[in-house]
Amino acid sequence: MFDYETLKVIWWLFVGVLLVGFAVMDGHDMGVGTLLPFVGKTDEERRVLINTVGAHWEGNQVWFVLGGGAIFAAWPLVYATAFSGFYWAMMAVLWALFFRPVGFDYRSKLASKTWRTSWDWGLFIGGTVPPIIFGVAFGNLLQGVPFHFSDDLRSTYTGTFWQLLNPFALLAGVISSAMIIAHGANFLMIRTEGDIYRRSRTAAMIFGSLALLAFAAAGVWVMNGIAGYVITSGNIPGDLPNPLDKTVVVQAGAWMHNYSLYAWAKLIPMIAFIGGALAIVFALINKPLLAFIGSSLSMLGIIGTAGVSMFPFLMPSSTNPNSSLTVWDSVSSHMTLELMFFATIIFLPLIVMYTSWAYKIMAGKVTLDFIKNNDHSAY
Amino acid sequence: MISAELVDASRLQFAIVALYHFLFVPLTLGMTFMLVIMESTYVITNKPIYKDMVKFWGKLFGINFALGVTTGITMEFQFGTNWAYYSHYVGDIFGAPLAIEGLMAFFLESTFIGLFFFGWDKLSKNKHLMVTMLMALGSNLSALWILVANGWMNNPVGSEFSFITMRMEMVDFWDVVFNPQAQAKFVHTISAGYVTAATFVLGISSWYLLKGRDVEFAKRSFRIAAAFGFASAMSVIVLGDESGYTVGEAQQTKMAAIEAMWHTEPAPASFNLIADINEKEQKNNWAIEIPYVMGIIGTRSLTKEIPGIHEIKEKNRVKIINGAKAVTALAALRKDTKNEALKAEFEKYKADLGYGLLLKKYTEDVSLATPEMIQKAVDDTVPHVTPIFWSFRAMVAIGTGLLALFATALYMSVTNRCGKQKWLLRWALWFIPMPWIAAELGWFVAEYGRQPWTIFGVLPTHLSASTLTAGNVYASIGGFVLFYTGLLIVEMYLMVKFARLGPSSLHTGRYHGEAQH
Numbered sequence: 066m067f068d069y070e071t072l073k074v075i076w077w078l079f080v081g082v083l084l085v086g087f088a089v090m091d092g093h094d095m096g097v098g099t100l101l102p103f104v105g106k107t108d109e110e111r112r113v114l115i116n117t118v119g120a121h122w123e124g125n126q127v128w129f130v131l132g133g134g135a136i137f138a139a140w141p142l143v144y145a146t147a148f149s150g151f152y153w154a155m156m157a158v159l160w161a162l163f164f165r166p167v168g169f170d171y172r173s174k175l176a177s178k179t180w181r182t183s184w185d186w187g188l189f190i191g192g193t194v195p196p197i198i199f200g201v202a203f204g205n206l207l208q209g210v211p212f213h214f215s216d217d218l219r220s221t222y223t224g225t226f227w228q229l230l231n232p233f234a235l236l237a238g239v240i241s242s243a244m245i246i247a248h249g250a251n252f253l254m255i256r257t258e259g260d261i262y263r264r265s266r267t268a269a270m271i272f273g274s275l276a277l278l279a280f281a282a283a284g285v286w287v288m289n290g291i292a293g294y295v296i297t298s299g300n301i302p303g304d305l306p307n308p309l310d311k312t313v314v315v316q317a318g319a320w321m322h323n324y325s326l327y328a329w330a331k332l333i334p335m336i337a338f339i340g341g342a343l344a345i346v347f348a349l350i351n352k353p354l355l356a357f358i359g360s361s362l363s364m365l366g367i368i369g370t371a372g373v374s375m376f377p378f379l380m381p382s383s384t385n386p387n388s389s390l391t392v393w394d395s396v397s398s399h400m401t402l403e404l405m406f407f408a409t410i411i412f413l414p415l416i417v418m419y420t421s422w423a424y425k426i427m428a429g430k431v432t433l434d435f436i437k438n439n440d441h442s443a444y
Numbered sequence: 445m446i447s448a449e450l451v452d453a454s455r456l457q458f459a460i461v462a463l464y465h466f467l468f469v470p471l472t473l474g475m476t477f478m479l480v481i482m483e484s485t486y487v488i489t490n491k492p493i494y495k496d497m498v499k500f501w502g503k504l505f506g507i508n509f510a511l512g513v514t515t516g517i518t519m520e521f522q523f524g525t526n527w528a529y530y531s532h533y534v535g536d537i538f539g540a541p542l543a544i545e546g547l548m549a550f551f552l553e554s555t556f557i558g559l560f561f562f563g564w565d566k567l568s569k570n571k572h573l574m575v576t577m578l579m580a581l582g583s584n585l586s587a588l589w590i591l592v593a594n595g596w597m598n599n600p601v602g603s604e605f606s607f608i609t610m611r612m613e614m615v616d617f618w619d620v621v622f623n624p625q626a627q628a629k630f631v632h633t634i635s636a637g638y639v640t641a642a643t644f645v646l647g648i649s650s651w652y653l654l655k656g657r658d659v660e661f662a663k664r665s666f667r668i669a670a671a672f673g674f675a676s677a678m679s680v681i682v683l684g685d686e687s688g689y690t691v692g693e694a695q696q697t698k699m700a701a702i703e704a705m706w707h708t709e710p711a712p713a714s715f716n717l718i719a720d721i722n723e724k725e726q727k728n729n730w731a732i733e734i735p736y737v738m739g740i741i742g743t744r745s746l747t748k749e750i751p752g753i754h755e756i757k758e759k760n761r762v763k764i765i766n767g768a769k770a771v772t773a774l775a776a777l778r779k780d781t782k783n784e785a786l787k788a789e790f791e792k793y794k795a796d797l798g799y800g801l802l803l804k805k806y807t808e809d810v811s812l813a814t815p816e817m818i819q820k821a822v823d824d825t826v827p828h829v830t831p832i833f834w835s836f837r838a839m840v841a842i843g844t845g846l847l848a849l850f851a852t853a854l855y856m857s858v859t860n861r862c863g864k865q866k867w868l869l870r871w872a873l874w875f876i877p878m879p880w881i882a883a884e885l886g887w888f889v890a891e892y893g894r895q896p897w898t899i900f901g902v903l904p905t906h907l908s909a910s911t912l913t914a915g916n917v918y919a920s921i922g923g924f925v926l927f928y929t930g931l932l933i934v935e936m937y938l939m940v941k942f943a944r945l946g947p948s949s950l951h952t953g954r955y956h957g958e959a960q961h
Binding site for chain 1: 513516537538543548552557559563608615617775778950
């Protein structure tokens with residue numbers, strides 16, 4: 066139905082959609098996790114926060130799991146190379162995520178204060194660590210990652226965990242973390258009232274501003290100080306994927322090429338700024354739903370900017386640029402991409418439909434009275 | 445070359461995280477189904493006690509589910525972090541069912557589980573039942589896709605090796621989905637999950653009956669569990685047997701190991717009930733044999749032969765020697781992809797490529813393999829017999845015990861004597877851990893029995909691991925064990941606490957210990 070080249074581009078878009086879906090959906094309950102110990106001052110207030118996402122965090126987390134599965138199916142080399150290379154970063158993400166299912170489900174099952182406070186911090190870790198690490202990972206992708214392939218396509222990562230934590234990557238971590246916290250705060254404004262609402266509003270504006278400032282700073286940094294990568298030969302889009310069949314060079318300013326090549330590409334970072342600014346304004350004038358849409362758009366813009374700047378690169382290699390992974394040579398076979406294309410266009414709309422239904426059923430403010438009246442059945 | 449220590453560490457980590465995960469999966473599979481039965485009864489009869497049953501057993505299910513999700517996240521990423529070469533080599537086929545599992549099943553299950561717990565006051569009775577059904581459908585479909593992936597590891601159909609991309613590629617998706625191996629595993633695994641949930645409900649209900657508390661609630665739960673458990677236990681045994689005789693060489697090797705069958709016997713072969721296995725001399729010192737049974741189970745005929753370990757190994761020797769030629773031709777072909785002579789040479793031996801790769805454990809250049817190396821590779825092709833032989837027998841013994849338990853429980857239920865026989869109640873109570881033990885043993889037989897392969901006949905385990913250091917993997921094993929064990933203790937504590945509280949934990953005012961308040 067589609068030729069191979071088109072499918073490769075479609076899958077680049079799909080993975081982008083899944084990442085944005087993850088940020089918008091799982092992002093808001095992770096943001097709630099980060100804000101939990103600060104916005105909720107008493108046990109009841111914290112239970113209000115937890116119950117705003119109580120019925121949904123599980124479904125939302127599947128965006129993360131599906132992201133992993135889709136990258137496995139569509140870009141097996143990226144799945145293999147990135148997750149084994151970023152080994153300890155991945156372990157940190159997994160271990161932090163362990164706190165979430167048990168934190169949500171077990172926290173309010175016992176009355177002990179120590180028990181509940183411990184799980185609150187568990188939920189804080191589970192909501193805070195993953196977004197920071199994802200940001201740091203993107204920061205490293207933009208700079209290139211030290212890995213290479215052998216002749217039989219076995220990847221070896223030659224860096225350390227600590228070198229992932231370089232200044233630019235940490236800045237990317239700040240962007241990611243701040244945008245997720247602001248997004249979570251916007252969600253809390255939709256679902257709460259009173260003190261919690263007011264504290265969330267303050268957090269939404271502070272972290273929304275921080276995300277935009279950090280994003281602007283990273284933009285300036287990339288324009289002036291981060292070299293990009295350029296393919297100089299091979300790597301024909303329609304060819305069978307073989308990442309060793311090309312030459313790549315490092316070139317200052319290369320991450321800006323796509324913006325001069327395609328005028329529309331400039332829209333993507335603009336969406337990040339406009340969405341983020343609108344989110345702050347709408348929080349200020351107490352329009353939480355619009356603020357939530359604003360922060361969603363902003364995340365689309367931020368994630369999209371990283372993707373568009375690097376296209377067609379997915380994971381450039383700093384130590385052996387020819388081993389870099391691109392949209393053209395990291396992919397599955399034509400058949401698998403096509404099969405997964407159909408699976409996605411059938412099931413993703415269904416997922417969006419029943420998720421929306423679930424949110425509609427559970428709509429409305431979660432109040433302190435609700436917690437008191439449902440002491441034994443609420444989280 | 446990947447060090448043997450790294451491969452062992454990676455295998456150990458995978459076994460630990462998979463076995464932990466599988467402590468929680470079977471109960472989830474079965475409980476969702478039992479909750480559907482209980483809630484349907486509620487919707488039909490309109491008796492609140494059935495609603496209380498759904499809520500109470502649902503509470504225990506939720507405590508279990510949380511850890512199922514926790515340990516499940518690891519599984520989705522474990523292939524990338526620790527089995528990177530595997531992920532590259534077979535991701536084209538193996539990744540698809542995993543991604544479809546997320547799209548079709550896990551999303552469904554996880555979205556509706558939220559409404560299951562929190563939607564009681566917001567949904568009509570029928571709509572809530574529909575939510576519960578969709579949750580159960582999601583968890584069972586999830587098992588289907590995972591076992592499609594796992595079935596392919598054991599019987600890699602519908603795919604072909606490509607020398608340009610240096611990996612296996614999908615050629616027929618429907619072959620992968622309708623892989624008889626996958627279908628047999630699916631039915632066997634979900635039935636085992638149903639038995640687990642039935643044993644869980646039966647055992648805890650029996651405890652209430654022994655204590656003489658919440659009798660109405662416990663009796664009704666007991667009857668549902670007895671009927672559901674009996675049907676499921678029959679299905680596990682009948683369909684467990686199915687996975688014994690399905691096609692494929694992986695199964696033949698596994699079956700030979702399960703039966704400690706060192707030599708091909710004239711058909712129909714006898715079944716070794718127990719045996720004193722001598723791995724060193726590759727024979728059984730003695731065995732108690734039941735004539736004909738093995739041949740009938742294994743081939744469903746009286747005339748077909750089942751190959752023994754020695755015969756399987758001799759066949760594999762030829763494949764290894766041919767496979768070495770494929771490996772050598774492939775390396776040359778990768779450097780000169782247009783060379784027709786190399787291509788022809790490679791195509792000639794391509795079918796045995798995986799067997800040639802077995803030699804990579806002993807030498808980087810397989811064309812230089814010595815006869816000793818070839819002998820070692822040949823010996824590797826059949827896993828250690830003793831652990832598989834005994835694990836299988838323990839699993840079958842437990843399964844038989846469970847069938848007897850459910851048959852008795854069902855008989856007492858239909859003759860209206862449920863709850864009167866203390867010995868039966870105690871039997872049910874003490875049997876609670878049994879299905880978990882059987883499930884873990886079953887995992888071991890299936891996956892250890894697949895060694896030395898990750899993908900049978902295609903990719904050896906020792907090539908599949910990521911290029912990490914063994915030290916790193918041991919350190920992450922430490923982390924996983926620490927986390928999982930800590931969480932398991934917390935989970936068991938809550939599970940026991942709420943099982944003891946019983947339906948009074950719902951605070952309806954109708955149950956044991958609540959009248960005093």
